[in-house]
Amino acid sequence: MEKMQKLFPLSELPEGARRVVEVGLRRVLVLNVEGEIFAVENSCPHMRFPLKDGRVTEDCGIICPFHHSAFDLKTGDVKEWSPWPPGIGRVLGAISRRKALPVYDTKVEDDHLWVSTQPRR
Ligand code: FES
Numbered sequence: 001m002e003k004m005q006k007l008f009p010l011s012e013l014p015e016g017a018r019r020v021v022e023v024g025l026r027r028v029l030v031l032n033v034e035g036e037i038f039a040v041e042n043s044c045p046h047m048r049f050p051l052k053d054g055r056v057t058e059d060c061g062i063i064c065p066f067h068h069s070a071f072d073l074k075t076g077d078v079k080e081w082s083p084w085p086p087g088i089g090r091v092l093g094a095i096s097r098r099k100a101l102p103v104y105d106t107k108v109e110d111d112h113l114w115v116s117t118q119p120r121r
Contacts, residue, residue: 004107004114013037013113020052023117028104030115031056031073038073039104039115045069046082046096062101067092071101076120 005023007030013019018031020042027042029052044051044064054062061079063070068084071077077100082093102119 002105003117004105005117007113007115010108010111010113018052020050021115023104023115028115030106030113031062033060033073036060037106037108037113039106040071040073040076041102041104041119045071045078045099045101046093051101069093074103076101076103 007021013030013032015032015035018029020027020029028039029042030037030039033056040051040062042050042052044066046064046067046069049064049066051062051064053065056062057070060073061070062073067082067089068080069082070079072079078098081098082089104119105116107114
């Protein structure tokens with residue numbers, strides 16, 4: 001069975017909140033988007049910069065603040081790869097291969113949030 005790590009009381013992550021937690025050696029970004037909990041690697045697959053201040057989009061995406069790569073919070077799929085800044089972003093995008101964002105399973109038990117210790121993908 002999948003191993004999960006207990007994080008903190010669910011009440012500490014109200015709607016719209018986000019937190020970075022350590023799961024083993026990784027840093028995982030946990031977000032509450034309109035009551036739905038998501039957990040993704042905090043490091044952008046493009047150049048490993050932190051995603052924690054990324055903008056969440058209406059279609060459940062997150063946009064990296066650095067070169068605006070966009071990822072699906074549910075699946076980790078790439079929606080856009082390094083489009084920013086115009087022209088230069090494309091060049092930077094070519095430096096590293098397009099990679100999905102690792103996503104983690106979550107659950108609520110005993111009023112606490114839990115996250116899987118390994119990414120789903
Ligand atoms: S580091 Fe995130 S898009 Fe470049």
